[in-house]
Amino acid sequence: MAGNGHCNNNRLLFHSHQRLCSADILQPHEVRARIEATILKFLHLLASPTPTVADLPLIARRSKNARFRHSLFGDVTSIYLSQSLCRISLMKINVAKTFIRVWKVLELCFQLLVHGKQVTQRELFYKLLSSSPKYFDSQVQVNKSVQDVVSLLCCSRNSLGLMPSSRGTVVGRLLIQEENQEIVDCSLLGPAGQAITGNLHLLENFVFQSNARYIFVIEKDAIFQRLAEDRIFNHIPSILVTAKGYPDIATRVFLHRLSKIFPTLPILALVDWNPAGLAILCTYKFGSIGMGLEAYRYACDVKWLGLRSDDLMLVPQDSKVMMKTRDLQIAKSLMSSDMLQDHKYKEELRAMIQGGQRVEIEALYAHGYEFLGRYMVTKVVQDDYF
Numbered sequence: 001m002a003g004n005g006h007c008n009n010n011r012l013l014f015h016s017h018q019r020l021c022s023a024d025i026l027q028p029h030e031v032r033a034r035i036e037a038t039i040l041k042f043l044h045l046l047a048s049p050t051p052t053v054a055d056l057p058l059i060a061r062r063s064k065n066a067r068f069r070h071s072l073f074g075d076v077t078s079i080y081l082s083q084s085l086c087r088i089s090l091m092k093i094n095v096a097k098t099f100i101r102v103w104k105v106l107e108l109c110f111q112l113l114v115h116g117k118q119v120t121q122r123e124l125f126y127k128l129l130s131s132s133p134k135y136f137d138s139q140v141q142v143n144k145s146v147q148d149v150v151s152l153l154c155c156s157r158n159s160l161g162l163m164p165s166s167r168g169t170v171v172g173r174l175l176i177q178e179e180n181q182e183i184v185d186c187s188l189l190g191p192a193g194q195a196i197t198g199n200l201h202l203l204e205n206f207v208f209q210s211n212a213r214y215i216f217v218i219e220k221d222a223i224f225q226r227l228a229e230d231r232i233f234n235h236i237p238s239i240l241v242t243a244k245g246y247p248d249i250a251t252r253v254f255l256h257r258l259s260k261i262f263p264t265l266p267i268l269a270l271v272d273w274n275p276a277g278l279a280i281l282c283t284y285k286f287g288s289i290g291m292g293l294e295a296y297r298y299a300c301d302v303k304w305l306g307l308r309s310d311d312l313m314l315v316p317q318d319s320k321v322m323m324k325t326r327d328l329q330i331a332k333s334l335m336s337s338d339m340l341q342d343h344k345y346k347e348e349l350r351a352m353i354q355g356g357q358r359v360e361i362e363a364l365y366a367h368g369y370e371f372l373g374r375y376m377v378t379k380v381v382q383d384d385y386f
Contacts, residue, residue, distance in 0.1 A: 026159045028113045034153045035110050097135055101145040102152065104132050109149065112161030120165045120198060121146060121157075156297070157249075158200040167244045168196035168251030169224065172216075172233035174258075175209040178202060187233065191225040193240070198250045208261050214238040214380065215258055217302060219245065219271040219280055223361050223372070232373050236380055239265075247283050252298035255284065259300045267300055268385050270376070273307035274323070274358035275330035278349060286339055303385040305376070307359055309351045310384075314375070319363035323356050344386055 026034075108127060112119065119127070121142060128136040136142060150157055157164070170176075171193035174186040186194050197203060216238055218224040224242040233240060239258065243251035259267060269284065271277030287299040312320070323331075331353050340346040352358070364372050379385060 026155050028116070028159075028161070031153065031155050031159050032110060032113050034155065035106055035113075038106070038152065098145075098148075101135050101141060102148045104128060104135060105142070105145045105149050106152075109160040109162070118161050118163040118199065118201075120163050122165055124162065163200065164198045164249035166196050166198035166250035167248050168242065168254060169193035169221075169244075170196060170239065170241050170254070171224070171228045172239040173210050173212040173237055174239045177207040177209075179205055186239070189228075191228040193224070193228055193242075196241075196250055196254045198248075200250065200253055203250065203253050203257060206257070208258065210239060210262060210265075212237050212239045212262070212265060215255070215262070215265050215267045216240045216305070216376075217255065217267060217269045217281075217284060218242040219269070219277055220361065221245075223270065226369065226372065227376075230370065230373050232376065235373060235377055246280055249298070252284065252300075255300055256298040266385070267302045268305040268380070269302050270305050270361060271307070272358065272360045273309070273312070273348075273352065274360075275327050275334060275349065275352060277307070278345060278352075279330050279334060282334070282339060282345070304345065304348075305379050305385045307361060307364075309348055311375075312359060314367070315359050315363040316366050319366060320357040320359050323352070323358050327358060328353075 105124070105128070108124065108131075122139065124146070125136065125139050125142040128142060146157055146160070146162060149160065153160075169192065171186050171189050171191075176184045176186065176194065184194055212233070214236055216227075216232075218227065218240055219242070221242055221244040224240060224244075227240055232238065241251065241255055241258075255267070258265070267284075269281045271281050281302060281304055284300055285302040287297070331349060334340060334349055335346070335353075340349065361372070364375055
């Protein structure tokens with residue numbers, strides 16, 4: 001959440017728009033204009049006969065500010081943020097650095113836009129570490145400041161010239177063509193698959209072709225490679241995607257594009273039966289408050305294929321391990337979220353907590369390495385997902 005200021009519903013002081021909006025995807029000259037307008041208003045205040053330093057109003061990125069979009073049937077479809085603001089002030093010593101970090105990130109993003117460059121947030125961190133070591137000493141500070149800038153300007157981070165790092169890979173029945181490049185046939189690749197680029201401009205312009213009937217989102221890289229090696233996409237015509245853990249932005253953008261281009265393909269998630277696995281699934285499905293104004297943009301209608309409580313009978317008792325403190329913390333956070341109210345996922349989470357155990361996908365290997373593929377085929381044939 002931005003700074004330590006108080007939250008209210010006053011209008012934006014530095015933003016030229018008259019209403020709060022989602023994080024727009026803008027052209028570089030539009031973002032530069034918004035940065036310039038923000039700086040000019042700030043300088044105007046300082047140059048007035050009675051100079052003041054006004055609060056910096058930002059969208060509050062906290063769970064209490066979360067709101068939920070619902071389908072016609074009442075199900076939650078995605079997360080978004082309401083108009084509650086959090087104001088940070090240069091006049092408060094404990095938040096002055098937060099204020100200054102925003103201006104430092106604005107400065108570097110403006111330079112990127114002028115020169116038509118893109119950098120990852122990791123590269124941005126090292127640049128700020130070298131140029132402004134008094135204000136930046138961790139990646140977390142940079143990430144929060146970037147979200148503050150997104151909130152202030154109502155634009156996407158991609159519009160700022162920031163390119164997310166990507167851990168994601170894809171394999172299966174998918175042809176990908178980048179402009180003026182050869183077609184990549186993802187069914188001919190090795191188990192490691194095709195890396196998903198972090199360049200969102202490229203992602204948005206890829207041309208996709210597929211004869212798949214399903215899209216599988218796999219939590220773990222090891223499971224992804226096992227399924228790719230077994231050519232599961234030949235047994236179930238499918239596309240496999242993994243972010244190798246918690247989903248990065250690029251992988252979510254890639255999956256969202258697939259969902260829009262192939263809207264009839266069910267997206268099925270295979271995750272560990274523990275709170276972290278469910279949290280990963282929910283991030284794909286609903287979005288993430290940590291993404292600020294971009295929270296909802298890349299949400300997809302992901303269904304839970306497994307592992308679920310009904311599958312535990314397939315797992316030997318000695319493959320079930322006790323939950324860790326971190327598991328319980330994630331479970332508590334999910335249980336308190338309105339996101340899972342009156343949802344089947346909450347029943348699964350309650351079963352995890354009551355049993356006090358966690359089960360990883362690899363536990364199915366007790367029946368042989370090939371069993372995982374048969375398990376997925378059975379689930380799909382029986383439409384056993386929700």
